[in-house]
Amino acid sequence: MAKKEKSGEKLRELGNDLVKQINKGKGPVINLPVRALSNVSFDKKSRTLVLGNKMAQRIFFNVAHAKKFLQTMEVASVSKNLLKEGKHASLRDVFYMIKRTIPGTKVNLVDDQSESDSCIEDLELITEHSREKLNMTANKMGSVVGNVTILDRGDTIQWNKMGSGGYSIPSTVEEIEFKKVNAKYVLYMEKAAVWERLNEDRFWEKNKCIIISSQGQTTRGIRRLLQRLYEEFRLPIYVLADWDIYGAYIYSVIKYGSIALAHMSEHMAIPTVKYLGITYDDIEKYGLQKHLIKMKDTDKDRIKQVASYEWFKDNKDWQRQFEMMKKLDAKAEIQALSARGISFITEKYLPEKIKNKEFIE
Amino acid sequence: MVKTKAEELALEQREISVAAFFEKNRHLLGFDNPLRALSTTVKELVDNSLDACEEMKVLPEVKVEVRQVNENRFVVSVQDNGPGIVKEQIPKVFAKLLYGSKFFRMQQGRGQQGIGVSASVLYGQLTTGKPSKIISKIGKGKPGHYYELRIDIHKNEPEIVKDEIVNFELDHGTKVEIELEGKYQKGKQSVDEYLKQTAIANPHLYLIYINPLKEKIDFPRVVNNLPKEPKAIKPHPYGVEIGVLLRMLKGTKAKNLLGFFEKEFSRVSRNIAKEICDKSKVDGNMKPQEVHHDQAEALVNSIKNTKISSPPLNCLSPIGEEALLKGLQKEIKADFYGAVTRRPSVYRGFPFQVEAACVYGGELNNNSEELVRVMRFANKVPLQYQQSACAITKSAISTAWKNYGISQSKGALPTGPLVIVVHIASVWVPFTSEAKEAIAHYPEIIKEIKLALQEVGRKVGGYIRKTVKAREQAERANLFEKYIPELSGALSNLSGEKKTKIEENLNKVLKKSMKDILAGVDKEIVEEVNNNNNEKPKKEEKQSKLR
Numbered sequence: 001m002a003k004k005e006k007s008g009e010k011l012r013e014l015g016n017d018l019v020k021q022i023n024k025g026k027g028p029v030i031n032l033p034v035r036a037l038s039n040v041s042f043d044k045k046s047r048t049l050v051l052g053n054k055m056a057q058r059i060f061f062n063v064a065h066a067k068k069f070l071q072t073m074e075v076a077s078v079s080k081n082l083l084k085e086g087k088h089a090s091l092r093d094v095f096y097m098i099k100r101t102i103p104g105t106k107v108n109l110v111d112d113q114s115e116s117d118s119c120i121e122d123l124e125l126i127t128e129h130s131r132e133k134l135n136m137t138a139n140k141m142g143s144v145v146g147n148v149t150i151l152d153r154g155d156t157i158q159w160n161k162m163g164s165g166g167y168s169i170p171s172t173v174e175e176i177e178f179k180k181v182n183a184k185y186v187l188y189m190e191k192a193a194v195w196e197r198l199n200e201d202r203f204w205e206k207n208k209c210i211i212i213s214s215q216g217q218t219t220r221g222i223r224r225l226l227q228r229l230y231e232e233f234r235l236p237i238y239v240l241a242d243w244d245i246y247g248a249y250i251y252s253v254i255k256y257g258s259i260a261l262a263h264m265s266e267h268m269a270i271p272t273v274k275y276l277g278i279t280y281d282d283i284e285k286y287g288l289q290k291h292l293i294k295m296k297d298t299d300k301d302r303i304k305q306v307a308s309y310e311w312f313k314d315n316k317d318w319q320r321q322f323e324m325m326k327k328l329d330a331k332a333e334i335q336a337l338s339a340r341g342i343s344f345i346t347e348k349y350l351p352e353k354i355k356n357k358e359f360i361e
Numbered sequence: 362m363v364k365t366k367a368e369e370l371a372l373e374q375r376e377i378s379v380a381a382f383f384e385k386n387r388h389l390l391g392f393d394n395p396l397r398a399l400s401t402t403v404k405e406l407v408d409n410s411l412d413a414c415e416e417m418k419v420l421p422e423v424k425v426e427v428r429q430v431n432e433n434r435f436v437v438s439v440q441d442n443g444p445g446i447v448k449e450q451i452p453k454v455f456a457k458l459l460y461g462s463k464f465f466r467m468q469q470g471r472g473q474q475g476i477g478v479s480a481s482v483l484y485g486q487l488t489t490g491k492p493s494k495i496i497s498k499i500g501k502g503k504p505g506h507y508y509e510l511r512i513d514i515h516k517n518e519p520e521i522v523k524d525e526i527v528n529f530e531l532d533h534g535t536k537v538e539i540e541l542e543g544k545y546q547k548g549k550q551s552v553d554e555y556l557k558q559t560a561i562a563n564p565h566l567y568l569i570y571i572n573p574l575k576e577k578i579d580f581p582r583v584v585n586n587l588p589k590e591p592k593a594i595k596p597h598p599y600g601v602e603i604g605v606l607l608r609m610l611k612g613t614k615a616k617n618l619l620g621f622f623e624k625e626f627s628r629v630s631r632n633i634a635k636e637i638c639d640k641s642k643v644d645g646n647m648k649p650q651e652v653h654h655d656q657a658e659a660l661v662n663s664i665k666n667t668k669i670s671s672p673p674l675n676c677l678s679p680i681g682e683e684a685l686l687k688g689l690q691k692e693i694k695a696d697f698y699g700a701v702t703r704r705p706s707v708y709r710g711f712p713f714q715v716e717a718a719c720v721y722g723g724e725l726n727n728n729s730e731e732l733v734r735v736m737r738f739a740n741k742v743p744l745q746y747q748q749s750a751c752a753i754t755k756s757a758i759s760t761a762w763k764n765y766g767i768s769q770s771k772g773a774l775p776t777g778p779l780v781i782v783v784h785i786a787s788v789w790v791p792f793t794s795e796a797k798e799a800i801a802h803y804p805e806i807i808k809e810i811k812l813a814l815q816e817v818g819r820k821v822g823g824y825i826r827k828t829v830k831a832r833e834q835a836e837r838a839n840l841f842e843k844y845i846p847e848l849s850g851a852l853s854n855l856s857g858e859k860k861t862k863i864e865e866n867l868n869k870v871l872k873k874s875m876k877d878i879l880a881g882v883d884k885e886i887v888e889e890v891n892n893n894n895n896e897k898p899k900k901e902e903k904q905s906k907l908r
Binding site: 008011012014015016018019021023025026027028060061063066070073074076077079080081102103104105107109273 | 421839840844847850851856863866870871874896
């Protein structure tokens with residue numbers, strides 16, 4: 001991402017350009033790259049998802065675009081004010097800062113936060129600055145524990161002295177400075193509850209590792225943190241997720257990047273990440289067949305979709321996992337391991353898997 | 362000697378006259394509450410008047426007056442310009458139940474059983490004790506006969522209270538006055554509504570109505586010729602049940618069974634008569650009166666298995682598309698009217714014909730939550746009760762109105778500013794009860810109603826599409842006007858340019874290219890511009906929510 005111009009200047013440029021179009025008697029139009037699967041490809045060299053060069057036009061005087069156009073400009077205007085005042089707003093704040101009913105109509109400028117969020121992502125592409133540089137931040141989500149010392153806004157923080165809750169990962173981790181990192185690997189897990197188990201059993205201490213979790217989707221802050229831990233300390237990253245299509249996709253987002261944020265892959269993707277489990281082989285090996293959950297129709301559709309993605313298409317290991325999901329018509333949560341005992345995961349499952357290097361790429 | 366229980370009971374067992382039966386079961390004929398009793402009485406009298414006028418081939422002119430005597434007592438008076446009734450028949454027509462000319466005839470008409478008018482007379486008598494008053498005159502120069510009549514409930518025979526000769530203002534016609542206990546109300550199932558709907562289905566009728574509030578309502582005549590005269594037909598074998606067959610066998614003048622079938626039924630030739638008799642192994646040469654029950658049953662069964670062509674269909678008298686539209690236009694103010702008359706069809710050997718109409722927009726309820734009104738007619742008579750039990754309602758519910766731009770929840774009538782009208786004409790309309798308020802669910806009938814509703818639905822759908830599109834376009838143009846100040850504010854903040862200037866220029870662009878903008882309304886596709894310009898524009902794919 002080009003950093004030549006400051007984000008505030010980029011916003012001013014955007015405004016000037018549109019006003020120029022209007023003064024020439026033209027309806028204002030914004031060009032921006034298409035953020036959809038059709039314009040995302042898997043770059044074999046970098047092994048990440050990259051945005052193609054298809055451009056879409058957002059035309060104000062088009063019924064289908066008008067509202068979205070207005071939303072984008074409102075978000076830009078909010079960003080400009082935030083930069084001027086030197087303040088940060090959460091995505092939720094931004095939603096409320098532009099939310100209102102347009103005078104003389106029954107139309108709400110935005111009805112749902114997903115609309116303003118999507119405009120913020122568009123603005124990242126238009127200005128070539130990340131939303132953090134536009135002074136808009138996501139909620140912090142996720143916890144980390146490990147033998148690590150950092151400097152965050154002038155405070156020295158030891159990740160191994162954070163009690164039961166751990167250090168909570170901020171939405172932007174760019175400013176964090178690592179003072180000491182004493183770990184052999186990083187274990188990222190999809191489930192906060194599993195993280196709690198590992199922390200209670202002090203798994204990170206016994207196994208000299210860092211454990212990180214979020215609830216569900218992996219936030220940008222966590223992805224960037226994982227990437228820094230890999231790039232700056234060459235720590236291997238392992239992912240522990242449910243054995244279902246969503247777990248597989250969570251892994252794929254960390255490894256290759258996401259479709260919606262393909263323009264950010266460079267700052268997020270970690271192609272060396274490995275998938276630790278749960279796998280079909282775990283289910284067989286540890287006899288979890290009776291602890292599965294039945295699939296829904298939507299799960300099956302999603303499997304079909306994900307299995308056909310370019311970056312999964314030729315991956316035999318994953319295709320085999322997808323086949324087995326369909327064959328068993330079932331999925332398995334990480335917590336299914338608790339059927340073998342509450343600390344089975346920390347005492348047997350994880351140490352064995354890591355020792356034997358039972359990973360999927 | 363001690364009597365056995367059976368002998369004891371036998372003392373109490375006796376014949377119940379129809380009239381006595383009615384006294385206890387008035388709900389069967391539509392007299393279950395005072396509100397409905399008033400409406401039924403008006404209905405029976407008006408139906409009779411219309412049938413009489415049409416039989417004489419005069420354009421009907423009917424005066425209806427409902428006077429309130431005291432809180433719950435009314436006098437219903439109906440006068441027509443029909444043929445009148447000969448003196449000797451007057452007492453029987455009005456004061457003997459199940460007496461009439463229509464019961465044995467296969468002809469489309471309003472009344473069928475000859476029960477309605479005398480039932481009203483009886484109801485009036487039971488609730489007020491007063492006799493009914495009838496004046497009838499059969500031609501110019503003939504006397505007007507005035508009767509006051511009661512029904513002898515046990516004998517089901519007329520009881521003449523007064524018999525006089527009076528002056529009658531018309532050359533011919535009948536006037537009936539019945540005093541009864543009732544309740545008057547405006548609204549959905551009222552007398553007013555019944556007469557309004559009658560005027561819709563009978564646009565050749567001139568009706569004057571004075572209601573209990575002394576309001577005079579004129580329903581003008583908008584069609585100046587009589588509807589096609591319904592022809593009487595012989596019954597078709599497919600519609601015959603065993604009881605009817607036995608009765609017909611007894612009453613026929615035919616010498617033998619073959620002759621009976623040939624003579625008394627439509628579409629039965631000598632050969633078909635032979636086929637029916639052979640199949641049931643009954644001798645075709647036997648006397649009809651000697652056919653016993655088992656043989657009759659065999660005959661009915663073999664009729665079912667014999668191929669007989671459909672009954673003649675020229676016996677029906679629909680309202681007609683044009684007349685129905687005229688009737689609707691004069692009584693309901695709306696933006697759109699559409700009507701359809703289907704070709705005749707047959708159920709169980711009875712010919713029938715379906716007509717449907719839709720009225721949309723205008724003064725009709727604009728509350729989009731409210732269910733639409735369904736006006737149901739059978740042989741040009743409005744059906745006001747038992748809507749949910751009726752085949753018409755069922756058909757309207759199972760029609761997919763969404764296809765025509767009208768909103769509808771699953772298993773319910775559609776909603777919006779719409780009135781659905783359905784008319785069924787038949788020599789024998791299959792009602793679910795003698796109160797004649799709901800049509801039975803014969804699959805052949807439901808199918809025809811649905812086809813008619815679909816046809817008329819397409820008409821109203823075409824209209825809705827056109828008007829809705831025009832309105833949406835206007836709304837969209839309006840939307841841009843409202844968006845411009847908002848956009849100008851944001852752009853002014855970004856660029857530092859004055860808001861008023863941006864707004865002014867944007868409005869100029871809007872005015873200049875309004876046509877293009879509105880024309881582009883349907884083109885809701887994000888056009889993709891490829892940097893290399895070697896790919897055709899494509900529709901943008903829906904963005905994946907998962908990341």
